[in-house]
Amino acid sequence: MNQDLTTPRRPRLTSAFQRLMSVHWWMAGLYLLLFSGGAFMAQLSREVSFRGSLYDIHKSIGLLTIALLLWRIVVLQQVWWKKYTRHLPRLSPKWWRNMLLHALLYGFMVVVPLAGLLLSNSFKAGNVAFFGLVIPDLFPENKAMVELGRSLHFWLSYTFLAFIVLHTLAQWRVVQANLRRLGDTIKRRRASGVVSH
Numbered sequence: 083m084n085q086d087l088t089t090p091r092r093p094r095l096t097s098a099f100q101r102l103m104s105v106h107w108w109m110a111g112l113y114l115l116l117f118s119g120g121a122f123m124a125q126l127s128r129e130v131s132f133r134g135s136l137y138d139i140h141k142s143i144g145l146l147t148i149a150l151l152l153w154r155i156v157v158l159q160q161v162w163w164k165k166y167t168r169h170l171p172r173l174s175p176k177w178w179r180n181m182l183l184h185a186l187l188y189g190f191m192v193v194v195p196l197a198g199l200l201l202s203n204s205f206k207a208g209n210v211a212f213f214g215l216v217i218p219d220l221f222p223e224n225k226a227m228v229e230l231g232r233s234l235h236f237w238l239s240y241t242f243l244a245f246i247v248l249h250t251l252a253q254w255r256v257v258q259a260n261l262r263r264l265g266d267t268i269k270r271r272r273a274s275g276v277v278s279h
Contacts, residue, residue, distance in 0.1 A: 098160040105154045109191075112147050116140065117243060141202060142213045144195045151191050183249060190242035196220075197238050201231030 202209045203219045204227035
């Protein structure tokens with residue numbers, strides 16, 4: 083098989099890494115929905131008829147991110163195993179910064195939904211469902227904890243968002259490459275749509 087020597091070879095991606103990136107982008111999309119939806123819901127008055135339904139969807143998507151996070155951690159372990167059994171990382175300051183940022187992001191992926199569960203469970207028992215299937219309470223109903231849960235969920239969410247922005251800036255070249263790829267895909271589809279008509 084002849085290979086064009088003018089095009090640089092891409093690094094070979096393992097299937098585990100591809101799965102990790104796939105779940106990464108699915109979760110990124112879900113977090114975008116959660117942040118934008120949460121900000122929208124917070125502005126709605128209690129008299130709005132569909133407000134409760136929006137909260138139910140928000141909670142369901144939050145539970146889905148927890149499930150995806152568990153899968154993501156399993157896949158991440160596979161990626162680390164394949165990567166670091168071959169050679170250990172160079173423990174440079176950049177590597178430590180990157181590791182710390184990712185550890186914080188994963189930490190927020192755990193504590194933000196937990197704070198949401200604290201808020202919902204404290205407000206009323208049986209208050210969290212996964213697309214209609216009621217989930218057992220993690221925390222007891224306790225009206226005294228509602229404000230703490232609300233405050234924690236709010237501040238942890240926006241701190242998480244700040245770290246997502248930091249992560250995006252740190253990975254800006256990757257973001258640009260993905261945006262270029264998306265643009266190229268859209269152009270190809272438009273071109274094939276024009277040709278087919």
